[in-house]
Amino acid sequence: MARWINLANLFTFVRLVLVPFVIRAILEGRHGLALALFLSAAVTDVLDGAAARRLGIQSQAGSYLDPIADKCLLSGVFLALAVSRLAPWWLVGIIFGRDIYILAAVGAALWLTRLRSFPPSVWGKVSTFVQIATAVGYLVRNVLELRLVDTLSAAMLWPCTAFTVWSGIHYTWRGIQLVRAH
Numbered sequence: 001m002a003r004w005i006n007l008a009n010l011f012t013f014v015r016l017v018l019v020p021f022v023i024r025a026i027l028e029g030r031h032g033l034a035l036a037l038f039l040s041a042a043v044t045d046v047l048d049g050a051a052a053r054r055l056g057i058q059s060q061a062g063s064y065l066d067p068i069a070d071k072c073l074l075s076g077v078f079l080a081l082a083v084s085r086l087a088p089w090w091l092v093g094i095i096f097g098r099d100i101y102i103l104a105a106v107g108a109a110l111w112l113t114r115l116r117s118f119p120p121s122v123w124g125k126v127s128t129f130v131q132i133a134t135a136v137g138y139l140v141r142n143v144l145e146l147r148l149v150d151t152l153s154a155a156m157l158w159p160c161t162a163f164t165v166w167s168g169i170h171y172t173w174r175g176i177q178l179v180r181a182h
Helices: 007-027 031-055 060-083 089-112 122-144 147-155 157-181
Strands: none
Touching (some): 007 031, 007 060, 031 122, 060 089, 060 122, 089 157, 122 147, 122 157
């Protein structure tokens, strides 16, 4: 059996499979289902990392697939929320802009240097966590329709924006250091 076929990557694959179902539920206004599917996908994210570490089954494929699955899920959720007029388009622009910028920078580094390893930064992980919390806030807001949840989800826009922008700046700084070191 190929080394990339393992329990951790199976959880990542399940997360990828859930993405279109989460998006569809948001677009159809089935907020309870969207929240349940999103939380299920989030659980697979925790399980894939735990399985990889505990069972010692980290793989190169997993190190590529996991962040792709995370980005597909978060980007898809924010895009669907914006299309449904439940989240502002400017936030989607910032999230997509940062991700496209990072992908372009990595592509340039791969093309122009010998650098082949681009590990996530602590600020990238914090940004992902805050984006997840923001998405959950918006999904919960649409399920519960409580004023407090509405206020909290609206307030999450600013930390989400700040951490997304800051992580992009930090990745730039770190990328420059990595390129200079090679």
